[in-house]
Structure formats: C-alpha cells, structure tokens
Amino acid sequence: xxxxxxxxxxxxxxxxxxxGHDGLAALAERELGLDPHSGIIVVFRAKRGDRIKVLxxxxxxxxxxxxxxxx
Numbered sequence: 001x002x003x004x005x006x007x008x009x010x011x012x013x014x015x016x017x018x019x020g021h022d023g024l025a026a027l028a029e030r031e032l033g034l035d036p037h038s039g040i041i042v043v044f045r046a047k048r049g050d051r052i053k054v055l056x057x058x059x060x061x062x063x064x065x066x067x068x069x070x071x
Contacts, residue, residue: 007040014047024055 015027028034028042034057042055 010043015044
C-alpha cells in the first residue's frame, strides 16, 4: 500500500458559517491563495469559535464543474 501525504490548512480568521461549500471554496482560493483542485483539506472556524467546517478541495481536472450533476 502506498502512503500519500495530505496537506491540511487551518484558516486562522473566523468565517461566516452561512457560506456554503462553494463560498468557502472561493474564500480558500481568494483569501488563502489555494488551488480549488489541489486535494488540500481546509479547516474553517465559526465566528463564535464553537464550530468548525472541514472542506476538501477535490482533485478534479480543470474545467470540471465543482459539483457533480444529479439529474
């Protein structure tokens, strides 16, 4: 079995948890300079500091939509 390292980034600034996955992905790209297709795990914390959200920036080829279509 081959072991792969996973990069985890912890965002230090609290975020508005009303943001959905797309909003958090855009924030990670814009504010943290992360590639949205990098396979990095990003941990965000709520403004009150009592909750976290974990976002996986999926390894997807460029040009693929962020979400699979469910039709």
